[in-house]
Amino acid sequence: MKAFVYVSLKKSVLDPQGKTIQGALKKMGYKTVSDVRQGKYFEIQLDNGIDQAEAKTQVEKIAREVLTNPVIEEFQYSLE
């Protein structure tokens, strides 16, 4: 089973890296881009023996405790 975890900065937190990319895109002529935010993305391969509920619990715990800084970041995940 594979889990995908997406970690992004909370909406209230400034994202200078995203702003830089947005500025660069503007200069390059992409006028339609009004905002860019950057985050992190993790692919976690779990043993195939694990069931859906157990996988969900584990991935949530990993995302919350290891991959995310709860002060400034939030996460979403999906299982496949």
Place this chain on the structure above:
Amino acid sequence: MKAFVYVSLKKSVLDPQGKTIQGALKKMGYKTVSDVRQGKYFEIQLDNGIDQAEAKTQVEKIAREVLTNPVIEEFQYSLE
């Protein structure tokens, strides 16, 4: 319209950052995690006037030319 671009290292490229996370998880007792790979994730806000086909073209171009290093990385994207 919002675009989500996921940039990850090609399968053939070593991912030391992912390996480090995997090692840490193993030490913490997560025995079911057999692999971790890290990538980047971008949320791109496009002007609402833009149509689906135009958005697709633009986002593909941005992902290929700006967000991805084609030598070692590959990307996927979705529109919403």
